[in-house]
Amino acid sequence: MPIRIIIVLTIMFNACSFAHGQQTQSMTIEVFPFELEDKSAGAGIIPPDEHDKRYLAESAQVARDMLSKSGGYAIIDAPTEKLQAVAPHGLRYCGGCEGKIAQEHGASLALLGVVTRVNRTEHTIFIRILDAETGKTVAQGFTDLRMGANYAWPRSAKWVMTNKILR
Numbered sequence: 001m002p003i004r005i006i007i008v009l010t011i012m013f014n015a016c017s018f019a020h021g022q023q024t025q026s027m028t029i030e031v032f033p034f035e036l037e038d039k040s041a042g043a044g045i046i047p048p049d050e051h052d053k054r055y056l057a058e059s060a061q062v063a064r065d066m067l068s069k070s071g072g073y074a075i076i077d078a079p080t081e082k083l084q085a086v087a088p089h090g091l092r093y094c095g096g097c098e099g100k101i102a103q104e105h106g107a108s109l110a111l112l113g114v115v116t117r118v119n120r121t122e123h124t125i126f127i128r129i130l131d132a133e134t135g136k137t138v139a140q141g142f143t144d145l146r147m148g149a150n151y152a153w154p155r156s157a158k159w160v161m162t163n164k165i166l167r
Helices: 003-023 050-070 097-104 150-165
Strands: 027-031 035-038 073-075 109-119 122-131 137-142
Touching: 027 050, 027 097, 035 050, 050 073, 050 109, 050 150, 097 109, 097 122, 109 150, 122 150, 137 150
Parallel strands: 027 073, 027 109, 035 109
Antiparallel strands: 109 122, 122 137
């Protein structure tokens, strides 16, 4: 085999190996704490309790676990204690600022989840992933009305992740 052919084949093999390595590289994503938007009749008199906080945290963990297990995402664990100062009324009202925050933490994507409590036994969940650099929506999903009190929120998060985000 002439030396030129061997060199060309070697270059092509290395280029293909590099391209394959680039395609299987995980995207970095920061999953922010899920937020509660309480639109129930009792919202003004019954504040979120420890169960609400627990199920919001479990919902965010479901999203993290599913993204991680999909093999396409590397989760960035970043501090969230400063979120209140950046978005005092919640990230859902800051016009996509979660993308900039994720970018500052070294992530290329940002995931925000919002549980809307319609009443004490019905809710919806919205999940959005933004490109941290451009602020554009990469993926989003929303449940229709779901039955079940706060204990059902993680199950709804799993449904959105499975049927809307990761499909």
